[in-house]
């Protein structure tokens with residue numbers, strides 16, 4: 001069973017000729033089959049955590065470890081991480097002009113599976129996944145994320161998730177900007193992947209509304225660059241009712 005282990009992770013970025021520490025000792029273990037929700041105030045470092053695990057070059061790991069089944073993830077290139085079974089749905093998915101959704105998905109699947117999927121079964125696989133997510137088939141021939149609406153970009157992330165079947169999926173605010181129907185469809189996609197029992201999910205979110213559809217096993221509060229509290233789904237309800245003040249006050253003065 002795949003296990004992602006993050007230990008005492010410290011991460012900095014270079015900004016305005018100075019180094020700014022953003023992650024200040026993150027500890028987290030995500031096992032295949034588990035769903036973890038991370039909630040926390042704006043700017044606390046949640047996306048930085050996602051990018052650092054995925055290998056974004058802007059973020060410098062200054063200390064700590066990230067391993068997948070004991071293998072050092074931080075030593076891997078970005079595509080090695082993907083092949084090892086890591087998947088990141090970004091908060092702000094990037095446009096890839098000149099690359100169609102259908103080519104992008106097939107190239108990704110080929111890289112991850114180690115061989116090109118057979119064309120006939122693949123076309124059917126994509127078609128079925130798109131129908132389930134109620135995506136217009138015309139999207140397959142459009143360039144990745146180019147001119148997609150916010151919600152369309154998020155659906156495309158879930159389409160990738162369903163087709164690429166990672167071991168560990170990090171979903172950074174995949175629920176933001178979705179209308180009620182899209183929220184349900186996207187959540188159902190995440191639940192289908194979860195039902196396989198083969199993926200561990202790290203769901204970064206601001207809203208408990210997605211947690212009505214996706215039941216997390218664990219909820220973590222992220223504040224000032226680290227996890228400051230962990231609990232079950234009841235913690236999300238507490239945050240909704242009381243906010244983050246209890247976790248953010250003290251320590252840093254404005």
Ligand SMILES: Nc1ncnc2c1ncn2[C@@H]1O[C@H](COP(=O)(O)OP(=O)(O)OP(=O)(O)O)[C@@H](O)[C@H]1O
Nearest residue numbers: 013014015022041042043044045046047048049058
């Ligand atoms: N490349 C960068 N250059 C400068 N500062 C950065 C960079 N990336 C992140 N930061 C800063 O690090 C802090 C954490 O940012 P991050 O995007 O991780 O927060 P977040 O918890 O995801 O917030 P949100 O809930 O708004 O998405 C912010 O103060 C942000 O401005």
Ligand SMILES: [Mg+2]
Nearest residue numbers: 046047048091
């Ligand atoms: Mg963010």
